[in-house]
Amino acid sequence: MRTTMPRIVPVPVLALVLVGATFTTPAQASAEAMSPGLLTAMSSAFGLTESQARLRLEKEERASVLAPRAETEAGTSFAGTWFDEKTNKLVVAVTDQAAAREVEATGADAVVVGRSANSMNAHKNRLDALSKTGAVPAAVASWRPDPRTGTVVVNVEAGKQTAEVASFLEKARSFGAITVNTEGVQQPQTFAAGTVGGDPYYTGNVRCSIGFSVHGGYVTAGHCGGNGAAVYGWDRSFQGNFAGSSFPGNDYAWVRTGGGWWTVPVVLGWGTVSDALVRGSWEAPVGTSVCRSGSTTHWHCGVVQGRNETVNYQQGAVYEMVGTSVCAEGGDSGGSFITGDQAQGVTSGGYGNCSSGGxxxxxxxxxxxxxxxxxxHTA
Known part of the structure; x- marks a missing residue:
């Protein structure tokens, strides 16, 4: 059941917002100030002691703040960043030693790799162009640049190495180096669901989850409803209308609220953890812990696995996504992804479930x- 938020008046499953104003620095809120229960949830998700979880959160906050500066120092040599959970430090990949020295002067670790981010992104963009022509087999789940290997990782369903897939991979290799991954890969799908009980929002016969509060409404997933569609809250009272929506290509939307609903800078913990305050939206590097809140499976955590990933849904490709090891199920679409007190994004889709993982x-x-x-809307 939903906890903490009193139901005196219809209160939406909170969402978060950010926009071209100054952002709150994660370091301004230490792990000590995080919502109660967060350290316990982190400890459970990653097998850490409470002190280890606190240290990781503190280091992740510092890495998120440091990343923009380190990327700037790397210049055109920049190849990507990630958070190393063994050293608890930000790692920046570059293509030459001079840039590595500049990066290390910021306090980050540096590694020299063979391809820049611009090179890998250009490679990925050529694959994106293929997706727009319908030339990508359904068995190809997604693709993304990977700074650790200097390649574009292409995720393909195991056991489906058909002639069509082989042809696509041959084209992908002609654009540059790729790494083919089949481990645990399944065809991704969106996480909308038919109307069921819970604490969601509804549009038509679809149930989805609120992402983050913004001034004037909240953000969520685009596949949950089209422009102008009416939205109803957990109690089925009128909540507002989709003021903007995009899917496929993108998977985002925002709902302009009305009918007495207001916005709050909170993400529901569903009793697993205390509700989390939202203080900003600094971008978490690959390898950073991240947690998700949704109306079906509630609160689950994992790590950021990749950025700028293209996801090949049945309805069409969606670009510039962030892949995670967090599970989700139908009805979780649109829900919040958050690291500490920093908003990360809204749930789009994936594969698997929260029993066996995904x-x-x-x-x-x-x-x-x-x-x-x-x-x-921040606290």
């Missing part, structure tokens, strides 16, 4: 705020 992607929050000119 993989889930989210649409980055800062992109949504920028596209619609929204401002994140």
């Amino acid at each position: 993989r889930t992607w989210f649409q980055p929050i800062n992109e949504i705020l920028r596209v619609y000119g929204l401002t994140l």
